[in-house]
Amino acid sequence: MATITDTLDVEPGREPAAARLLGSRPVWLVLLAASVPMFMATLDNLVMTSALPVISKDLDASVGQVQWFVNAYTLAFATLMLAAATLGDRLGRRRMFLGGIVLFTLASVGSALSTTPAMLIAARAIQGAGAAAIMPLSLALLAGAVPVSKRALAIGVWGGVSGLGIALGPVIGGAVVDGVSWQAIFWLNVPVAVVAIPLALYALRESFGRSNPLDxxxxxxxxxxxxxxxxxxxxxxxxxxxxxxxxxxxxxxxxxxxxxxxxxxxxxFPMMPLRLFKSRSFTIANIVSLGFSVGMFGAVFLVSQYLQIVMGYTPFQAGLRTLPWTAAPMLIAPLAGILAPRIGIRPLLVSGLALQAGSLAYMAVVLVPGSSYVSMIPALMMAGVGMGLTFAPSATAVLSDMADDDHATASSTNSTIREIGVTLGVAVLTAVFLGFGGALTPTGYTDALRPALIVGAFAVAAATVAALFIPNRRS
The missing domain is CATH 1.10.287 (Helix Hairpins)
Structure with a gap:
């Protein structure tokens, strides 16, 4: 099998970055080594959603504490990604990548052993700190390892793996909670790490970026x-x-x-170089990521609980019923990665975001007291296809104008903004839900859910408008 180094040009007097990273490792192995830990971190963004009602009851947690079970992870994730990228550039990207896996795994054990809401919130925050070193460096290692002509496809596959984590999160979380316990959803990360660490040590080679001090x-x-x-x-x-x-x-x-x-x-030596925002593609891609994350992930947080609290499904049954929404990115994201160089990223982003905004508006209309799951399926499918059309093109847009040395910083900036959007989405949509009298009961959930979904639809619609102005590059 051809290796990535076969396709790279070597600068005079300097070994190319991808060659330093990979040696003679085949492309598929490098992609696997970069993606497995990212899958683990992505999975934990949503793996708790099906388990939240059970955890809330077991730990006697309030609605506010339930939010922090999610927000503690995403806040630490968002706040520390840029710092992790800087340290990765300075100390070694693979070294920080592996350190993130170890920290994430230890915090997963701490989450599983938690007996109070405060303990779980603290463990989730540490888990988010570990994920902060995994996600951006995963994409930076991958993007720096493939030639430009293959980068969109590689990012598409990477986005598909991310989509797989999103798709399986609620299902795995629900299945494990029903079959074992909520604590087991965190124990699952241990065997994944046992595979991921030696795989990364074997397939990835150390690489460095700019040796800047930490801001x-x-x-x-x-x-x-x-x-x-x-x-x-x-x-x-x-x-x-x-x-x-x-x-x-x-x-x-x-x-x-x-x-x-x-x-x-x-x-x-800034943590977030503002010069990156001189790129219109980079700036608009980040606006899109923020609006998309606010609307969609805030909605995922509420709808996953709606399936249990109002419709009466078990955690596993609820997770399965999110698959039309969460599984589609796994299939659509690689396709979008293939299409992006041919038709440009703008049509993919605009159509994907429009589908998502429409899906939330659709759900806000059909989710009335006594509505059935069948009525939700068209909206769930629209949302899933729309997310799949968004992941890979937005990641491509983030890196399209960046020098190789800026890949980690640009990727971590985008991931930071996206995770801030996730946290804002959960907080804002839950605030709207509670402001309209929402409660974790069948009678108090539906009426308050609808205005929250409308707010989410407006957030994604704003991202759709922004996407109209992104450069439509093709190769």
């Missing part, structure tokens, strides 16, 4: 901005949106965000 002040300011803003949204309904503590959290968030941007503009 500690930037990490702290970004973390405070995101955490304070999400905290205010989560506590707005309970404490009052005009209360001093909620308003104060929003002020702290805004001031920290401004300070972060000023810091990144002036420091010699």
């Amino acid at each position: 500690v002040a930037g990490v702290v300011l970004a973390g405070v901005a995101v955490f304070a803003g999400i905290w205010g949204i989560v506590h707005g309904n309970d404490d009052g949106w005009t209360s001093a503590i909620v308003l104060g959290s929003f002020i702290v968030s805004a001031v920290s965000l401004v300070a972060f941007l000023v810091r990144e503009q002036r420091t010699e």
Whole structure:
């Protein structure tokens, strides 16, 4: 089988980045080594959704604590990805990649052993920190290993694996909760890591980027901005949106965000180089990622619980019924990766986002008291196909104008913004749900779910409009 190094041009006096990374390893093995840990991290974004009602009951958790079971993971994930990419460039991408796998696995064990909501929230935060080193470096290692002519296809396969994690998350979580216990959904990560670590050691070679010092002040300011803003949204309904503590959290968030941007503009080695946003493709791809994540992942959080609380399905039955939504990206994302160089990324992104916005609006109409699962299937299929058309083209758009040395930073910036969108989506849509009187009971769920889905549809619709302006490159 041909290797990636067969297709690379060698710069005079310098071994190419992909050759340093791979040696003589075949392409499929490198793709597998980069994708398996990413699959593990992606799986844990949604693996809890089918288990949340069971965990909530077992640990006697409130609605706010249930949100933090998800948000603790995504906040740590979002806040630390850029720092992990910087350290990966400086200390070695494979080294940080492996460190992320180890930390993620240990935190998974901690999650499984949790006996209180606070313990689970803390373990999930550490788990998110491990995932922060896995996801962006996975894409950076892969993108730097393939020639430009094959990059869209490789990213498409990578997106398909990501889609597989999304597809199997609710199903695996539901099956394990029904068959064993909710703790077992975290124990599953241990055997995956046992395979992933030696595979990465064998198939991947160490690579480095720019040897810049870590922007500690930037990490702290970004973390405070995101955490304070999400905290205010989560506590707005309970404490009052005009209360001093909620308003104060929003002020702290805004001031920290401004300070972060000023810091990144002036420091010699920024965590998030603002120069990357000079690329229209990169900027619009990140706007799309934010709006898409707010709408769709906030909806996934609520709809997965709707299937159990209102329709009465078990966790496994509910997970199976999300497959028209979550399985489609596994099939569509590689196809989108193949089509992107031929027809351009704009038609794929616009059509995919429009399908997703329409799916949420459709669900908001059909989900009335007494509605059946069958009425949801068209909307679930629209959402799944739309997500599949979004993943690979948006990832391609993020890297299309970037130099090889910027791949890790650009990828981690996009992943950071996307995960912030996931956290915002869960927080905002849940706040709308609670603001309309939502409760975790059959009678209190449906009426409050509908306005939350409408808000999600508007968020994805805004991303659709932004996608109209992305450069439509072809190769």
